[in-house]
Amino acid sequence: MPAFHPADPVVPVGPVLSMFDPVFLGVDEFGLPVYESLIYRNLLAGGEPGAGKSGLLNTICAHAALATDTRLCLLDAKTVELGLWQDIADVFVGPDLPHATATLRRLQQVMDNRYAWLRAGKRRKITRTDRLSVIVVVVDEIAYYSATVGTRADQEEFSALLRDLVARGRACGLIVVAATQRPSVDIIPTSLRDIFGYRMAFRCTTYISSDIVLGHGWAAQGYTAHTIAATDSSRGIGWLIAEGGTPRKLRVAYLTDDQIAYLVDYATRIRHHLSVPDLRIAAAAPAAA
């Protein structure tokens, strides 16, 4: 349970992060840190069970949690992978397809309103100075919502809504980060998979699976995740396609449960003071932008 500090005399103004800042993801094969800017981007991660996908999502959540301009919207069919962030998330959806669909529909509405707001200000995308929150939508195990439970129509509705968020959410500060083991057509529509700009392939069992995550043809050029060893010491290693376009091998940073608890505790403290009221006011005054 995060501690609340309602009577805190001092608001910690330490290093306040923003989702507009590059996110620390891990270390590349040359031992150098990898920072990627996720704003105006979407990320899809794939890889066999236990490869480290949820580790990546947690690392991104950690940055989002400490970014006071950010709201977290978590969909986690396993509930435990992102469950530690539940207390600072605006929405936490477990294995519940109707709840997931309803949440995506809410986000769609926010997106439409933001575009209306931007249009009123004769602008095309939100920037750091807008004081509008960035909404990070993290979906772990998309397959559960898009191919496992519910009727075909429900699953298709979920996929269609998610596709809309990925397709249109970019400019209004909506970032979708999703993970599933093998994003093939029977799990998510190709039209949804192919619009994720950033990809990360953790260990796969075949090079075809690796290509499904990274995009066709990378395996032939030697960028394939099936060569990553299946040992404990290579968990969290994968190929990332981000800025630059060529896959980079990296090992994602890993947060222990204690570290996450500490981060959540601190994030609760800084978020409690900073985020909510300001954002409402800023959003009400588009002319000021």
Place this chain on the structure above:
Amino acid sequence: MPTRSMPRSTYQGSRTHRRFGRGRITVIDQGLAYASLRRAKIGFWIAFLLIGASTVVGALPVTTTGAAWLIGLLTGLAAGSTVFVLAFCWPALRLTWHWAAELTATSFLLWAYSVLTTVMAAPTALVVLLLATGGPFTFGPARRRLLALGWCVITRHRLRVCFAEVIHDRHTDGRLPLILWARPTPAGERIWVWLRAGLALPDLAERFEEVAVACWATEAHAVRSEKWAALLRVDLTRRNALAAVVDSPLTDTIPADHPRPRPAPPRPAFVTGLDLPDIPEPQAPDLHRRTGTPFRPAPPRPPATPPPPATPGDDTADWI
């Protein structure tokens, strides 16, 4: 510049240069010197004419015709000679750059020695210098840093040998790339290379195993700069940088006065059915097996939706 009439490439020059065993140590070989003389002459005339002519044109409105021509001649000569000297000395300049680290270190040591000898006897100065040089090697972090820098120096030379082999094997008159600088990375070294006409990244792509061998490394990779095809970043790995669990720096950004959360007591959970026998078996629909009716498999049903048409780009292969 090596041409068809003068087929001696810089590569062969450097080859001769490497054959110490045969008792021939050539710093800059004959062909190379001839090529740079030719280049220097061309450079001189081009600079002389261009700079001279533009100076004359620029000076005509402000001085007399004679003075303008004189100024033009002098400026042209000055520009031409500068270009001549630079072009003629280019092989030497390149060599200096190639050995820059060694040259700097040696000159620094000599300078330090000469300064020391002004205040103490020569043997004492030598001992002091030896201690000052060897001292950092006894201290772990300093030693690691120095060794990493040492590898950078070695790698620059080894990489040049590699490029020479590649050019040799292609039987072209490509010129050796300029090895710009190297810096240590946690896994090895990162070297910047400026390729010159006759060689491109695809020529090297299949030979990185050889580069790794030549540099005594585990692996070698190269990427070109987005802007210039000639600028390459070569990464050599000697250690596995991905073996250890990577820590997130975010926990360190939390101010030290923020208390660590006490381990929270587990929330009371009223979850039952945590084991398989706790979940009742569903009523099997075909109990007729037990009642003696023979079991028949269901007839195959037609697929609910027709398979998607095989369009290029659609991953129908995934269905396999």
